[in-house]
Amino acid sequence: MIVTAGTKIPEETLRGAFGARSARPAPADAVNASTDYAASLVAPLLLPEDMPVLIDQRAVDRFDMDDVVYTATGEPSTALGIGILDLLAISGAKPVELAGPAGGRGRTRSIVRSNRR
DSSP states (O other): OEEETTOOOOHHHHHHHHTOSOOOOOOHHHHHHHHSSOGGGOOSSSOOTTSOOEEEHHHHHTSOTTOEEEEOOSSTTOOEEEEHHHHHHHHTOEEEOOSOSOOSOOOEEEOOOSOOO
């Protein structure tokens, strides 16, 4: 999932987004094995094709379409500046309502969902 920094998604919303009965953080070793990224550094790019990527509609709405956002790269102490439209195109992220109506401007960060397959 791609959300604005600091956004907390309620468990009920996560379950609904993925049609799951429960949602919980994935163990680090499962994240590492599933994404080839360190668990705390998962980028929303170059993920397996069968891994759905969702982006909070609020994250899309709060930026102008030519704005640059920053996301993890898979490497410590680095961030990737990428245009929001490029992020959407490259990640294949599907916009969904996860965190309520749009607010002010901010940065995005990526979060991997817990029950990917």
